[in-house]
Structure formats: structure tokens, C-alpha cells
Amino acid sequence: MGGSSSSEQVAETESSSFFTQEELSKLTSDFETAGVESVKPLIKKKITELNKTELNIAVTGETGTGKSTFINAMRGLLSTDPRAAKSGTTETTTEPTGYSHPTLLNVHYWDLPGIGSTRFTAAKYLTEMQFKKYDLFIIISTTRFKENDMKLAREIKRLGKRFYFVRSKIEVDLDSMREENPSFNEEEEELDKIRRDCVQKLKEAEILSPKVFLISSFKKEKFDFNQLNEELERDLKNVKKMIFVLALPNLSVKIIQKKHEILNKHIWMFATLSGELGTVPDSNFSLSSDNDVLIDAIVHFQKSLGLDDASLQRLAEKAGIPLEGLKATVQTPLLGEITTDAIMKLNYGAAVVAISALEFAVELNPILGSIFRKDSSFLMMYNILRAALKDLTASAEIVVKVACETD
Structure with a gap:
């Protein structure tokens, strides 16, 4: 069939990051000339498009x-x-x-x-x-x-x-x-x-x-x-x-894993918009108490994976088990209301380490990796979100297994 056409390349890019090649190039140019604040408007626009x-x-x-x-x-x-x-x-x-x-x-x-x-x-x-x-x-x-x-x-x-x-x-x-x-x-x-x-x-x-x-x-x-x-x-x-x-309704671990793969591709956008960390002294880090973007991102992960209270209640009713019994099968503070205190309880500080360029090349578009691996605040927020998503995904898999076995 030969090489991919430009339209195919755009479609491939959009399927992983929602951005066209032209938009990715603009992100690169804007970041290099004016820093991270200059790329936030386009990212906000794309997230709005996604939600609408x-x-x-x-x-x-x-x-x-x-x-x-x-x-x-x-x-x-x-x-x-x-x-x-x-x-x-x-x-x-x-x-x-x-x-x-x-x-x-x-x-x-x-x-x-x-x-x-x-x-x-x-x-x-x-x-x-x-x-x-x-x-x-x-x-x-x-x-x-x-x-x-x-x-x-x-x-x-x-x-x-x-x-x-x-x-x-x-x-x-x-x-x-x-x-x-x-x-x-x-x-x-x-x-x-x-x-x-x-x-x-x-x-x-x-x-x-x-x-x-x-x-x-x-x-x-x-x-x-x-x-x-x-x-x-x-x-x-x-x-x-x-x-x-x-x-999709969470009918299997396979569906949970598909959702994880998609949500993992959202992380860099939320990390870019989530602002500065309060302090970042190695593993003893803190979060600003008003980091709404970070909290909204984790709430989005929670709902998409069926771990919000309403989704868990529906699953518990279907399986014929008490809601609290279903919740008790997982050990994470990321059930219920999401707060910075709940995030801190996960001790993500130990996991917040510099991500390598190779990891970025795999997880993100290489252009994005070249931009954002230079920004330490972004790297920290990216890893917090990645760790939170990993935790929520593991919890969702456990909940689905328990509900299916009971059902």
C-alpha cells in the first residue's frame, strides 16, 4: 500500500492525543518561545472539545x-x-x-x-x-x-x-x-x-x-x-x-484495561494544566489545597472506571451485595470524595521520580516528550496522575472480579 497519507497520519495522531500534526507543531513552537503557559489555551480547548x-x-x-x-x-x-x-x-x-x-x-x-x-x-x-x-x-x-x-x-x-x-x-x-x-x-x-x-x-x-x-x-x-x-x-x-x-459497562477486566489505555493518554494534558506543586523535596512533597485540575482529573478517572459511588451502588445492586462490602474489597483512599488529603495518603511521593525520555516516547507523541520532559513541575504532576490511574485501575479490576463472581 505504500506510505501513509497525510490524512492518515492526522487520524493516527488524533486517535492517541486528539491533536493534529499542525497543532502538535504549534505546541512545540509556543512552548519553546513562551513556556508552558502559552500552550495551556490550546490544551484547554481540546479537553473542552473532548467533553462536548x-x-x-x-x-x-x-x-x-x-x-x-x-x-x-x-x-x-x-x-x-x-x-x-x-x-x-x-x-x-x-x-x-x-x-x-x-x-x-x-x-x-x-x-x-x-x-x-x-x-x-x-x-x-x-x-x-x-x-x-x-x-x-x-x-x-x-x-x-x-x-x-x-x-x-x-x-x-x-x-x-x-x-x-x-x-x-x-x-x-x-x-x-x-x-x-x-x-x-x-x-x-x-x-x-x-x-x-x-x-x-x-x-x-x-x-x-x-x-x-x-x-x-x-x-x-x-x-x-x-x-x-x-x-x-x-x-x-x-x-x-x-x-x-x-x-461501556464494566463487564470484564479486558474492558477496564482498555479504559486504562485511553485514560493514560489523557494524563499529559491534565498534568500541563494542573499548575505548580506546593513543594517537591524528593519524596516528601505536598500539593496545593486548591489544585482543582488535579482533583477533576482523578474524578474523571474514577467515574470512567466505574468507581464513583453511584456506579458502585448500581454494581452492588446487580451483584446482590452491600455497597460497603463491595468497597471493602479494595484498599484505596480514592473512593468517594477526592481531596488533596486523599491523594497525599497514597504516599505518591515515593513514586514521583523523573520520567525518562524513552518512556515519554512510548507513552506520548515524541514531540510532546521532547517538550515536557524539560519541565520538572509537569513531570511531577504527570507521575502523580499516572500513579493515581494505576491505583484506580487495579481497584476497578478487583471490583469487577468480585461482582462477577458474586453474580
Whole structure:
């Protein structure tokens, strides 16, 4: 294929640091001529863009296919949560209804009215649902995909959008087979049969190379729920890919590790904006009590990793264990309210050592490494944040393991 084009290089840069090559060059020039204060406005602008970038995922299909239940599963909410999408066996949605992620409010799942319902015929549906606003479409069915589903897929494709076929409530099919035949033990074979049948019918409807995911919104660890999320992640680009991963429910250690990798790429920006350390005498350092950027960064890590009180409460309820019992499985002062006192209790002073140029080259863009390894205050703050993220990641992994084992 030859060398990468300039647009590919920009995309690659943005995927790791949100900055174009031109912006990185400006950071270098500004820093060398006017110091760290001169680069802060651009970094603040990029963080604001990151926080304001919206991801809109539409969930559509006929009435009663489990759209609302799926949306709740993607947001990590039980149906009893006040913020949960309403679910039921009758049509509960009469217009597109958006549901924000409980902690990342720029991520929205949209429950679209069931196509083919009394109010929304197929033709009217395509014109009224404002298809262009959505980044991805998930078409859900509980049986074979119908003609209305095919029409939707073709319209979505015409708009240049990505769509995914999801066969929901798959556990109900398997339970029915077990009831009919108590000796039924061919689950994988039956799943393959259902998948092949769906794919074949879609091909007959001229849907080329369709992918069908068999899921249970109640048993997310089984079937194709994780595979669907991995496919969505692959198809999203740059910032939207990152915020999608950060919004995923913590179903496994693998997801926690993906979140860590993304958050680790945020650290240098927060370190640049977090100001001066109070004092830095070797390991006996102190922090200024009003270091809001540092605290905000750690709160962001905490929420993204599902360690804020609200996320832990939801996980505890799902696993059927007391919240305090779940918290007791980890030993870190970074649960609950984050303060400079809590950060100091971690004794990060012992870990605050000069980071090598090689480490910067690996963890950051080489240009950024050449800039910021010259600034001792940045280096100290960078290492504090890196140590805090490592601590929170380890805690999140423990919490997920305990909750999954209990569940």
C-alpha cells in the first residue's frame, strides 16, 4: 500500500492525543518561545472539545424486540433505576427518546419507535426519525428480520451510516428448547443455526455481507454481547471511539484495561494544566489545597472506571451485595470524595521520580516528550496522575472480579 497519507497520519495522531500534526507543531513552537503557559489555551480547548463531542447511537426495530432493555444494559442500569428506559410488551415509545449515559453525559442511546406500529408506517418512519443525527444504528429483532428491517438497513446504508443486526432475547429461545427437550445440550450448534438462518435471509433481501449478533441483555457475559461492542468500537473513529469505550459497562477486566489505555493518554494534558506543586523535596512533597485540575482529573478517572459511588451502588445492586462490602474489597483512599488529603495518603511521593525520555516516547507523541520532559513541575504532576490511574485501575479490576463472581 505504500506510505501513509497525510490524512492518515492526522487520524493516527488524533486517535492517541486528539491533536493534529499542525497543532502538535504549534505546541512545540509556543512552548519553546513562551513556556508552558502559552500552550495551556490550546490544551484547554481540546479537553473542552473532548467533553462536548457527542456520540449518538440509535436502537430501532419492531415493537417488543427489547430495545429499551438493550439500552439499559448498555448504560449499566437495572430496569428499576429511575433513569432506565421504559420497557414492556406493548409500544412504550411514540417518538425518538434519548437516554444519556449515567456518567458520560455526551453519550446518548436513542430508543426509536417500533417501525410498523400504528402511528409509524415504514415510509413515514424513514422521514421522521432524523437519521442523519445518529452515528450508528442497531436493528433489533427477536425472530427473523422482517421486510421493515430490510428497508431500514437499505436507507441507513444510503445515508452512508453503519448498521448492525441484533437478534435479542436469545436466552428465551434456548430455554424453550430445553423445556421441550430436557436433554438438550447443543447450545453452540443451535446458536450457529440461528445465526446462519438470519444471515441467509438478509442476503436474500440483498443486504451484502450482513453480520448478526445474538445477545441477551440480561446475560451480557454470554453469547455475542461483547462481540457486538467490539465491532462498534472498531467502526468508530478517534474521539468517538474513545468515549464509546469509556462508556461501556464494566463487564470484564479486558474492558477496564482498555479504559486504562485511553485514560493514560489523557494524563499529559491534565498534568500541563494542573499548575505548580506546593513543594517537591524528593519524596516528601505536598500539593496545593486548591489544585482543582488535579482533583477533576482523578474524578474523571474514577467515574470512567466505574468507581464513583453511584456506579458502585448500581454494581452492588446487580451483584446482590452491600455497597460497603463491595468497597471493602479494595484498599484505596480514592473512593468517594477526592481531596488533596486523599491523594497525599497514597504516599505518591515515593513514586514521583523523573520520567525518562524513552518512556515519554512510548507513552506520548515524541514531540510532546521532547517538550515536557524539560519541565520538572509537569513531570511531577504527570507521575502523580499516572500513579493515581494505576491505583484506580487495579481497584476497578478487583471490583469487577468480585461482582462477577458474586453474580
